[in-house]
Amino acid sequence: MDNPLxxxxxxxxxxxxxxxxxxAGKSFHGREQRMKAFYEKANxxxxxxxxYKDKPAQALAEEPAAEVIEGxxxxxxxxxxxxxxxxxxxxxxxxxxxxxxAAYYFFHDSEEKLSAFFRNNGEPLLSEAVGCLREAASGExxxxxxxxxxxxxxxxxxxxxxxxxxxxxxxxxxxxxRDQLRxxxxxxxLSLDGLPVSDA
Numbered sequence: 001m002d003n004p005l006x007x008x009x010x011x012x013x014x015x016x017x018x019x020x021x022x023x024a025g026k027s028f029h030g031r032e033q034r035m036k037a038f039y040e041k042a043n044x045x046x047x048x049x050x051x052y053k054d055k056p057a058q059a060l061a062e063e064p065a066a067e068v069i070e071g072x073x074x075x076x077x078x079x080x081x082x083x084x085x086x087x088x089x090x091x092x093x094x095x096x097x098x099x100x101x102a103a104y105y106f107f108h109d110s111e112e113k114l115s116a117f118f119r120n121n122g123e124p125l126l127s128e129a130v131g132c133l134r135e136a137a138s139g140e141x142x143x144x145x146x147x148x149x150x151x152x153x154x155x156x157x158x159x160x161x162x163x164x165x166x167x168x169x170x171x172x173x174x175x176x177x178r179d180q181l182r183x184x185x186x187x188x189x190l191s192l193d194g195l196p197v198s199d200a
Contacts, residue, residue, distance in 0.1 A: 044070075052072060052075065053071075060195070065182035066179075069100055069107065073104030076101040079093070087123075098128045103129060103189060110173070115169070117129070118148055118149060133145050136187065141176045144176075148173075
């Protein structure tokens with residue numbers, strides 16, 4: 001290979017091959033991590049459904065709030081997942097089951113920021129979650145939820161979306177004691193009808 005152009009082309013091809021191998025390896029590793037997280041979550045929720053289904057509210061009162069909310073939500077999901085019209089099936093559930101399901105998604109989606117929950121979800125989940133939180137939350141948490149819901153409600157034409165204000169509210173909500181809020185929400189859920197959740 002006396003031609004320098006052939007050396008250059010060969011070198012470029014080798015570099016491209018190495019880059020492709022590295023990218024493919026990272027992609028495979030990322031997919032493997034996502035699948036592992038998916039199966040871990042599925043197994044955890046299956047265990048929580050078994051742990052909390054058929055348990056009355058009194059028996060759940062002393063259990064960890066995050067577990068109770070996730071376990072009840074997973075049991076509700078199992079009940080309605082095969083319904084042809086998911087929203088209608090959700091609305092037919094007893095109030096306590098609707099609240100548990102909505103609360104789980106509230107805490108899951110607002111982990112990133114409060115406004116993410118309002119932007120990522122629609123009705124009837126939004127109204128159910130906000131109704132539960134208005135009853136359960138207090139102080140600043142209650143006020144921030146109310147303000148963001150009003151600002152991001154597509155049907156509320158009296159309030160314009162202000163991204164800078166939302167950013168400040170999201171930052172304030174990030175400082176809220178999430179464990180305390182979960183405990184308040186758990187108590188509210190357990191005060192409603194519809195528990196225990198059973199397979200029937």
